Amino acid sequence: MSARTLDARSPAPELEVAEWRNARGPLSLAALRGKVVAVYAFQMLCPGCVSHGIPQAKKIASVFPREEVEVLGLHTVFEHHAVMGREALDAFIHEYRIDFPVGIDRPSDSGPVPATMARYQMRGTPTLLLFDRSGALRQQIFGMADDMQVGALVAQLVSEGANQAQAAPRCDDGACRI
Amino acid sequence: MSARTLDARSPAPELEVAEWRNARGPLSLAALRGKVVAVYAFQMLCPGCVSHGIPQAKKIASVFPREEVEVLGLHTVFEHHAVMGREALDAFIHEYRIDFPVGIDRPSDSGPVPATMARYQMRGTPTLLLFDRSGALRQQIFGMADDMQVGALVAQLVSEGANQAQAAPRCDDGACRI
């Protein structure tokens, strides 16, 4: 694997998604601000994605509560476009029992690499993007990442938010807490 | 897994293949008589086929010499037909580095189950068919079979032939041996 640990805390570029599966409506990094977001870029015919990436994405979704961490798949097709279309992806999602939202990265007019993949300069699939609660991209990992390492990275981002939340007063309808 | 050990030594029904990949021309059980033949029925979007069946088929091809054992894939599509066509299969074969011949089981006019799959009354994918040198079907295993068990079954069929061959006089251009 190759990993980038990023310090820049400015919000990352938005996902460019043509269509969502397993979602009630369009999703965006902006709308998920406040949560940690794990985006798994994959292709359904990429062996490493199938053997490693998808199981790891499922594991993130099972270890962390959805109120804290949103797991999104992103189908970033950059080869064999004709056979990895929407209908093929639907069969894949069904057969591999994927129940988190999966976005179809918007195809490009000018080349094989789709929009979000280009925007994030991904080197291939699988690529894991980890965003903190403020929407900043904090990790971009290409290839196989170790489960324990990923668990640690996600938990660190979760804890940042939780501690910030605890530090600031939290108000709801009835009261404000310190 | 469920396995059938078959004693019937009559030649098995022929494969019904619409098209072959990784092959110079049409293949048939009849033409392979004299060799042990391992046919791996799979679907490219079947998780158990991808994680278990294809790797096991590759291992058979690497453990046994091709003069003795022919490994054939058979793409028996019985669901999601629209997205597991020839072009999709070609991408799969390329991405999963499959170099043994793969036949496309002939689609049926009357239902979702293709011809060879119906003829052999397969219960699903992956299914491993093992034929002896005389062309008789000797094992039909549905599901996950253990590598050591499969190695033992194939070797047993190989040895039958070898011993028969040793028992009978073998002649080549120059001489006959006892």
Next chain:
Amino acid sequence: MSARTLDARSPAPELEVAEWRNARGPLSLAALRGKVVAVYAFQMLCPGCVSHGIPQAKKIASVFPREEVEVLGLHTVFEHHAVMGREALDAFIHEYRIDFPVGIDRPSDSGPVPATMARYQMRGTPTLLLFDRSGALRQQIFGMADDMQVGALVAQLVSEGANQAQAAPRCDDGACRI
């Protein structure tokens, strides 16, 4: 596995160690205050410890920096005492390339279960104890724990400390930082 998530923040009972290996001198939870501590209770002839616990302990030590997380083995022999003595343990530590400190849980005068194991009411081996920076026991997991889950738990404890440290002024020889 069975896990207890503990809220009690009072310091946990001290380890009762007869002897340390891979350590320059005696270690204690008290002396490690300020760090997260992962204690892996194991027996060298316990299959689950060998196949799962020891590799996971090594992984914790490789994923987290030692300034933040101290990994300790604890040899809690409660059966086959005669053949899991100090010399046998030394051979095991050597052969399994264990380089973190390992304590020998102090044998009991009154029964087969050693002192620390009894004190923590462990149910068997492997058992993972996770202590926070204040020395409080926060997790006690008996059996196989998932790598991602463990990575998340340890990272959460690491982050608590880090955030507390950030919240409080930190002073060293030269200066105090906010």
Next chain:
Amino acid sequence: MSARTLDARSPAPELEVAEWRNARGPLSLAALRGKVVAVYAFQMLCPGCVSHGIPQAKKIASVFPREEVEVLGLHTVFEHHAVMGREALDAFIHEYRIDFPVGIDRPSDSGPVPATMARYQMRGTPTLLLFDRSGALRQQIFGMADDMQVGALVAQLVSEGANQAQAAPRCDDGACRI
């Protein structure tokens, strides 16, 4: 792994065993003539033996019927002698649920390498020895051998015997068969 395929069909040197466990009395290659014999040389504190060799030995015992294939462990201690004695081995056999016979290779008077290990010039542990029905050593594999490969090798030896048996007239109480 490194493997030797041996053609020499002369009977192999006998095992030199100080004591047997899981056996009613002394065992020998000579007494097992007529069966294929798989001898797994191991040390209880050898990581590769524990993670790979012992499970593979168990698998051979489960795949092949005992009337055809005898699986024997051989505890060939060449290091850490003091902590891999008989009592330690008994605890190991119990904890790892080994139910095939295990012989203790006879210690040497003149060096650390025990008698059978020396006689077979083994390079370390695990080492798998495969003997045919005539008692000849046919394979000597040091290190990790693939399950399918081992299954094929054992089955080949089994079939040799079976075919010889078929070739020769077999008589029992009631009749003789060709």
